Each structure stands twice: as structure tokens, then as C-alpha cells.
Amino acid sequence: MAAERTQPGTSARTGVVWEVLVGGLARLAGSTGGGALDVVDLGGGTGGFAVPLARLGHRVTVVDPSPDALASLERRADEEGVSERVRAVQGDLGSVFDAVAKESADAVLCHGVLEVADDPVEGMGAAARVLRPGGLASVLAASRDGLVVARALNGNVAGALTALHGPTPRRFTEDALVELVVAAGLDVVSQHGVLLFADLVPTAAADDPDLIELELATASRPEFRALATRLHVLASRPGA
Template identity: 35%
Template sequence: MLRPEVLNYYLRGGERDRLSSGAGRLEFLRTWDVLIRTLPASPAVVLDVGGATGVYAAPLAQAGYEVTVVDPVPEHVAVSRGLPGVRAMVGDARELPAGDASADAVLLLGPLYHLQERSDRLAAWREAGRVVRPGGVVVAATISRFASLFDGFVKGFFGDPAFGPLVERVLAQGRHGNPDEVPRWFTSAYFHRPEELAGEVADAGLVLRRVVSVEGPLWMSPAALDGFLGDPALLLDRLRVVEEEPSLLGASSHLLTVAVRESVGGL
């Protein structure tokens, strides 16, 4: 289900602690902030597709949601199954092991950026639309087309002569690669331009509600983030104000797209 280098990335623990500090912590807090303002009230049934080790499933279950993680990495599923109130199973976002209209909400917080072909991304969107009930919500995460460029400056990756061509390909085609599996760099992925998302949602038969920036440009200022993340209330409050500002979408490392399945007789 996963390309070998993608599976190796996750088996090496590439994402194990990423969301616990710095820009990763900001990503988690902002994603959670958007989710709690977007999901139907608990108790509701949430299918967390690509939910990995349950970093969002665990707090959702604690908040009263009925959560099932679907992930292609068996090791991730084993960890998620050990979380209180969380179900988990191995599965592919393009062919979900769930019935029609069986969930109140579907999360695609991992799959879309590992599907480099548009046809595969549309298959994942359509499957989410199939399993969510009419009127239900789908929340999907994507990586910005410009994330590698900015990340290279923040982390000093341009010191490696192989990194420049990688960024050039991403900017031109959206396809991110890591042919030598350099541990510091992300694995094979697709990085979206913000304006692409509306077309994917429409072609999958869903209705776009909004596209929001997750971190905004603040992820590029790690020193400043350390202070704000100690007491993030002000940070989260201010970022909500500009989360849908079109001119800032490309500067965010991640984007969240909120779509709904049209209900019978209209939305």
C-alpha cells in the first residue's frame, strides 16, 4: 500500500516525536484547534484515516468521540489499538474498510501528501465522501508547495548540494523525493499549491467549506515559537484571525481543507 521508502521512513520513527516540540508542536495545537471548531459534537463517529499512532485519535476518544484509526503501517495500528477508547485497523485511504455513510466525520490528516498521483488523491477523497454520512465533514491535511524551500533555509539543508535539485522539482511539479533516504529530509510526497485543493474536492463530489493555514509563517521562526508555545492561548487566538487569509496560505507548512458531503435535498 505504501511505497517502500515511505514505509521505511515511518518504521525508522520519522514522525514519532515530531509533534511534541517547536514547529511540530504548533502544527499539533493548530490542527487540534481547527478540529474542535469543525467536528460535530461528541459523541460522534470519527474515522481517522492515516491516523498513525493515534496522536489525534487519543484526545478525540478522551473527548467522547467514537474513533477508529485506519493506517497502512501495522506498527502504527498496534500502537493505536493500545490507546483507551480507540479502535484501529490496517487499511488504505483509497479503499477504506468501512461501510457507506458509517461515519459522522472523516480525517485525512496523513494520506493525501503521500499520494503523488492526482488520481490516487481523488480516490482517497471519494472514499472519504463515501463513508461519511450526508452532511458530514471531511478534514484533510496537505503540505504546502513551498515548504521544502523554506524548510531548507530554516534548517540549513541547502548546505547539501543534493537538496537544491529536490526543491526545484517540488516547486515545478509538487513531487518531493528523497532518493538516498537522507534521515533529516522528508520522504516521497506530493506538496500542494493552495489553489489545487478546491478542484480536488469538487472532482471528488464533495463541497468545499474552507482552506486554512495551520502554522502560518510562524513555523519559520523556531526561536520565537519556544516562548509562545509555553502559553499558546494568545498565539492560537491570533492565528485564528488570519487562518483563511489567501495571501498567507502558501507560507504555511501545512494546510487543512474542510469539505462536506452534500446532504439529501441540499446542504
């Protein structure tokens, strides 16, 4: 029997991204006549998003540098009965076109990889070129402003000031992330804050069923996004 795992739509940590992504894919599938879509998950690791997307009927290629993560992905896909719709390929943003062809995907997931890319501008550009015209990009990255808030709340005020005023490698402001996406030739569809509260509440409240509702209710509101640990941008490639 397959091991029980938390699905992204039921977790306060991933529910916002999942809801936005699945809604976007449903609209895209509807506009193209329905049916399965080709999805590339860059840095998708063990398949936290890839396997549930395959369960929805989509064909998902996961590109990840870790052979151990890819082995876990293949086991998970087999346990969930979706092996025929999941492909595991070793690679990273720098070698993505050794793994997948340009303009081969209806959607690309770029979750947590810009932070480790040698060049985030080139990395975002490569992710965008994976898309067919009209395709969707789901981009998730660590927030600089969220780091400031987290450090201050943990009592590290000096560290908060450093993050606020100095360069913070591998962290992005909302404006900087949007600029990366737009520079890659994509049109922004929506912006959301992720982990607005899940990283701030006491451990005892982490499993509160109302927490995911709170995350979903505040994710798109700009007055809350500055608190987010991570930032999510859904974008589309024009030209369909």
C-alpha cells in the same frame, strides 16, 4: 499512570487543525441533536487526534497500514481510558472499504495521506464516500508553496525554483487541494494554513506560548497561507 503527551490543542504544530476540527464537530453534533459522533481517521497512526477525540466522547476508527502504529494506538487508548471508543483497523486509502462501510461516518480525517496515495483523486474520493450526508471531512496536506519558501530560506534557491516551476509530486497548491476536495463531491467550509511560523522560527522559540496564538491568528488569512508548510481544508458532504 498514562505517559504525559502533548494534546493537539496545545501544540503550535497541531493547534489550528484541532481548533477547526473540534469546532466543526461541535456544530455538527449540535445540528444532529448532540451526543457522540462516528469518526474515521485515515492514516491516524498512533492516535494523536483519535485519542483526544475519543476523550471528547466520540467513537473513532483509525485506519492505518502500520501494525506497529496501531499497536501503539491501542496502548495509548488504554492508558487514556478510552479503549471502548477507539477501534484500530489495518488498511489504507486503497482498501478503506475493507475496513469501514460507505456512508458510515459523521466525520473523516484525511491528514497527511493524500501525499502517499497511489492516486490522490481516487483517495480523496474514497475518503468522501466514507461520509454520511452532512458529514465533515478534515483534509491536511503538504504545501507546494510552503516548500518553495522553506527551500529559499534554507539557502537552496535552485531547489526553490525547481519546486516553483516543475512538478512537485506529493505537494499541493491551495487551488489544487481545493479542486481535489470539490471533485470528490464535497463543499469547502474553510481553508487554513498550518505551520505558518512553527517551522520557520529558531528552535529556541518553538516552545514560546505565544507561537500557537500567532499560528491561530494568521491561519485563515490568505496573505499568510502561502507561507504554510501544510494546508488544511474543512469540507462537508451535501445532502443532509
